[in-house]
Amino acid sequence: MAVVGTSTKRIDGIEKVTGTAEFTTDIVLPRMIHAKLKRSPYAHAKILGIDTSKAEQMPGVRAVITAADLPDVRLGVLTLDEHLLAHDKTRLVGEPVAAVAADTPEIARAACEQIEVEYEELAPLFDPEEAIKLDPPVVLHEEYEEYEKLLEIAEMDERPPNLWQAYRIRHGDIDDAFKKAEDEGGYIIENRYATGYVHTACMEPHGAVAQWSSDGSLTLWAGGQSPYIARDGLAKALDLSPSKVRVIVPFVGGAFGGKLTVKEGAIAASLAHKAGRPVKIILTRAEDLAATAARTPFIFDIKDAVTKDGILIGRKVTSILWGGGYSGEGILKPIFSTHLYPGSYRLAALWVDSYGVYTNRVSGGALRGYGCAESAWAVETQMDIIARKCDIDAVELRINNLLTEGERTAITMPAHAFSAHECLTKCADAIEWETPSESLESPWYRGKGIALGNKYSFAPTASSTELKVHEDASCELRTSAVDLGQGAYTILTQIVADEFGIEIDQVKLVTPDTAITPFDHVAGSSRQTFHTGNATRMACDDAKRQIRELAASKLEADPDDLEVSGGRISVKGSSKSIEVEDLFVVEMLAGKRPAVDEIIGKATWEVTASPHDPNTGQGEEPMAYMGHGAQAAEVEVNVETGQVRIRRFVSAIDVGKAMNPQGVEMQNYGGGCMGIGIALHEDMCFDANGEMTNASLMDYKIPSIVEMPLNEYMESIIVEVPHQHGPYGAKGAGEIVVVPTSPAIGNAIYDAIGVRIWDQPLTPEKVVKAWKEKQASGNGSGS
Amino acid sequence: MKYPLSLTVNDENYDILVEPYHTLMEAIRDGIGLTGTKCACEDGRCGTCTVMVDGQLVKSCLMLGLQANGKSVLTIEGMGSPDDLHPLQAAFLEHGAVQCGYCTPGMLLTAKQLLDENPNPTEDDIRSAFVGNLCRCGVYTHATEAVLSVAGEENR
Known part of the structure; x- marks a missing residue:
């Protein structure tokens, strides 16, 4: 089965x-x-x-x-x-x-x-806008020019001395887009957004x-x-x-x-x-939080040109990644964050300048969503603002701007297995988007918000696997893919079981050990189901080919006429068959040995990519695949205390093919949980000397069970639009689940109380402040 | 200077030597070698080191080893074995309440204590019980389902 x-x-x-x-x-x-x-x-x-x-x-x-x-x-x-x-x-x-x-x-x-x-x-330097100056007050790396660099950054007349990354997108005529919006009664919407300091805070230090x-x-x-x-x-x-x-x-x-x-x-x-x-x-917990790489903040200045009918025609973004003392694993973030500027939308003109700078704080690292979760905060809040400005429903506005299958995004990524529409509409239906939230008694207010997201998986990249077949027809998969909790080992085991028609417990996984297991790039960028999954299928094919060739003479048949399943090799359309065990011979004192060679299938799955020109952001096919997802939240806001409760949460992600549906549900809920923490309360704080002041799990607040909605108000939706290159059509699920969470919650807060908070996290203090400002001005801020 | 500590862990008696500043968590992990009890926060917030001492839930990083002298400790290794899982262990697996697995031992002991005291907890009771257990993978929804599945029929 x-x-x-x-x-x-x-x-x-x-x-x-x-x-x-x-x-x-x-x-x-x-x-x-x-x-x-x-x-x-x-x-x-x-x-x-x-x-x-x-x-x-x-x-x-x-x-x-x-x-x-x-x-x-x-x-x-x-x-x-x-x-x-x-x-x-x-x-x-x-x-x-x-x-x-x-x-x-x-x-x-x-x-x-x-x-x-x-x-x-x-003198320390903490402010990224000071750091990026051509004449900054402090230079962190005086010897920067001598450093070895493996990546070309955008050309600049003069490099600001603290800058380590520069990337541009030049697509379409941006000036024309703004002119058109002005001349034809459209809108120009310009805002500044920021994300906060977030730590992975893994339970194991x-x-x-x-x-x-x-x-x-x-x-x-x-x-x-x-x-x-x-x-x-x-x-x-x-x-x-x-x-x-x-x-x-x-x-x-x-x-x-x-x-x-x-x-x-x-x-x-x-x-x-x-x-x-x-x-x-x-490491102690304090060291782990304060001194290992974190998700450092971005500042996004974003300016959109929109027609009066709510069609996005141009977008201009300047962003700075507030890097730390060293560029670290954050090095590609100023590039990858740009994926969300077109996101799933058609955009005739896109103009981006994205930078990363050194500052004297914790180094910038990777955290689930790698830049995309940060830029989604800016982009998907903008979409909500645009919808309200144009008086168009926020779901409808997004749908009106979506690409269609086969088009290319403004960063030249082919829109393949394009499921944004399905994710969005299923998510909207589940949260009863058409029905406004009920009114509550003051000081509580309720509101709903929705957001779309993408996560690209990087390339070039490769995964190799080896598949050894034993005399009892059990299979041993050797892989350097890592199970971090996301379930990779289980999915790879499922693939082997299916390819050989054997039971799950007849598959043994040899886990990562560079002395034994072959190369796999990394458990990152939501890539293992896609890449290691493909490599595993191919290694199974290779092992089965060897088995068919070994069995051909015994069965007096052509290898192509044989099939391998359930430990048997059969001649198609005939009752002739032998056991896998028959390919082994008895060896004195040693049990059984392979009659010829060990049966070991080997395969490498590789995805090449054409590198993007750092000066234009244009290329052929920059990434392995593009993932889609939508999330919606219903929040309850107390305007006196600033408390925000997530009452209801829906996560709808496209995984191409759900290899393990419960595993996808675990990502939907687990990612949502992390996304809720990032949106509302996770915040590394620093004193004037640059030392983290809340380096404990008591004070750096990752979500506990009380931050989660009751089970009946949690919904996981699995969308399956197969990808042409995914194993069984599958794509990864691990990161897309945190990308739309923050803007969905921020948009819900606006729906509830009519205020925008531009910088994450959306803490009670900021909610109360924004509410008071709105009361004082008699107006909503932002939209 | 190390001091003698006599205690029962999972129904077996141990006589070990510990430093006076060693926590119960360190005594269990380093002194006895039972590493199912994890350490993650060192200050009592996260609950990964949760064990039961004389039937009461204890965060073992907050209790000195010597304070457990003469007491009976239950750790995850005593809750069930691979061949004979406790119903909660089976339910955690069945309901997808395990991801990386680092917080799992602590959550399971917390759930066991809850059901020992209240065999028919409501979802609210379960949420209150899990307040002291952090999970970065975010298994809370599934853990609640798992506990409810083991709890009395009427609250399912």
């Missing part, structure tokens, strides 16, 4: 509900010692000297390292601007400057306090365990999103050949973009080398 498309229970579930699943935090090795980091208390300072002698003399201390103990290489994702340990300067509070390994975590922490670092404090072998090779256990990115990063940081590095990914307690690289792992490895003992490093 087919299992693809059914709600197969997660294959790693038993281990997770019984506490036997081993996470990085649970790993214990013989003679293992513990690492702690000495971090900078300053946002910006020169390091004049580091004295580790007192720390080294403490009983129980086994190794102390500083930048001097490490290869002098700069690391990074595409702009290599960061040392593992601060070299001559620190550029954010919490930047590691030294590390200690000791018998216990307590000794290591005490030893860190004994390390004396002499700093010369420098960042950590790693490092162990060296006597042959000079390193094994690292780390719950990251890509064993191969980790392997290559470690090799570069420690000046090793990648073949000397083995990365094993245990269970991962959430990642959401925050575990792409393993900086702590490289530090642990260096300490382990010096100490000659295995080293474990687990």
Whole structure:
């Protein structure tokens, strides 16, 4: 029976509900010692000297390292601007400057306090609009021009010294669009939006365990999103050949973009080398929140030209990503955020200038939705404002502006498997869009909002898998795809079971280990179902081809006339068949062995892409695929306290083919939950020195159950418009589910109380302030 | 200096040595080696380290190990085994209340305590019980369904 498309229970579930699943935090090795980091208390300072002698003399201390103990290489994702340990300067509070390994975590922490670092404090720079100036008050990276860069940025007459990313879109005649809107009775709508500081706040903090072998090779256990990115990063940081590095990914307690690289792992490895003992490093919650990469804020200035009938004809955007001390995993965000400017809409003219700048705060990283969730906040609030300005229903206005299948977006992405209309209308129906919210007794107000979203999945990219067939006809899939909780292992298992016509429990998954499992790019960009799914099907095909060829002579048939299913190889249209087991022979003392070769199917699925011109944003097919989704919220707002309750929430996403419908529902609800936190209350706060002031889960408020609507008011809708290249037509689901959430909630707040809040999160303080301003002016602000 | 700690965990007796500043969570994980009890926030907010001590729910990062001397502790490993799942463990799997799985042990013990005290909880009762358990994957809706499925028929 087919299992693809059914709600197969997660294959790693038993281990997770019984506490036997081993996470990085649970790993214990013989003679293992513990690492702690000495971090900078300053946002910006020169390091004049580091004295580790007192720390080294403490009983129980086994190794102390500083930048001097490490290869002098700069690391990074595409702009290599960061040392593992601060070299001559620190550029954010919490930047590691030294590390200690000791018998216990307590000794290591005490030893860190004994390390004396002499700093010369420098003026910090926090304001992105100051940072982007040609003549900024402070320059963070004086040696920027010397850095190795793997990505071309837009040409500029003169690069502002703190700028690390510039990207432009030049599509159509933007001046003509604004002129047309003015001349023909249309509208020009211009607003500024901002997003806040958000942290992935995974329940499992960042950590790693490092162990060296006597042959000079390193094994690292780390719950990251890509064993191969980790392997290559470690090799570069420690000046090793990648073949000397083995990365094993245990269970991962959430990642959401925050575990792409393993900086702590490289530090642990260096300490382990010096100490000659295995080293474990687990960040404290405070370190995890304050000093690992975050979703840093964007500022969006957006100006739309709209006809009087509500047709969007031109859009001009300037955005700045408030990067931190280092460009990090945020490097592509100023580019990827632009995907939402056309989004699902037809746009004759689009003109974008998108920048990323250094500031002395936490580095910009990835977080579910990677730039798209941020720009959706601006774009989908604009759409609501436009609808109200034109006096057209917000759903109808969006529909009137949608592309159709086969068109290209203003950034040249083909609109294929274009499901925006279906997502939007199904979402609207579910929240009873046509029926206004009931009135409540003051001070409570109720309102509904809706928003559309996209998430593109990046390219170029590739996934390889291997599929070994055993003598009992069970299959073993070797993959470096990572299950971060999203259910990848279960979906890949379902695919193998279906391709071989065997039961789920006859499939064994060999999880990521670079010594065993082949290359897979990353558990990111909603790519594993699509890419690893394809690679898995292809590896199954390859293994079945081998089986047919091996069986052909035994069955006296042409391999093309054979089919493999349920452990049997049969001649099509005949009763002749043999068992997979018959392809193996009995070996004395060794059980059974393959009669010829091991049956191992191999495949690589690769998607190439034509790179976009950074000066025009135009290309051929820039991404692997384009995902669609819509979400709607009904909110209740208390205008006296500013409290916003989500009463009702609908998430309708297109996954092409729901490989595991319950898994999609889990993404719809889980993504909605994270989206609610980001929209309403998640906010990393900093003091005047650039230090995070709410670095605990007590104070950095991720949603708890009370922020969620009651179960009867949660709705998950699965839309299935097959993608021509997806396995079974499938697309990813992991990120689109947080993209429309914030604007849907913001639009609902407007519907309830007639105020706009432009900067996330939409906290009670901001709601009360906006409401009071509206009362004072006797008018709604914004629209 | 380490001090002796005698306690019962999942019906087995343990005599271990712990530092006076070690929490019960550290005693269970590092002293006894039962790592199903997780640590995520260190300040009692997230509930991933939830265990039962003499039948009462305790966030084991907020209790010193030595305070558990002579007491009986139930951890996730004692709730059920892979071959013999507790009905709540089976329900969490069945209803999709498990994603990354890091918060799962704590949520399961919280749910068990709720049903031990109130076999027929309403959705509101379940929401109140889960207030102290954070889950970044956002399984709350499914966890509520899972608990309701195990609870008395009348509240389904």
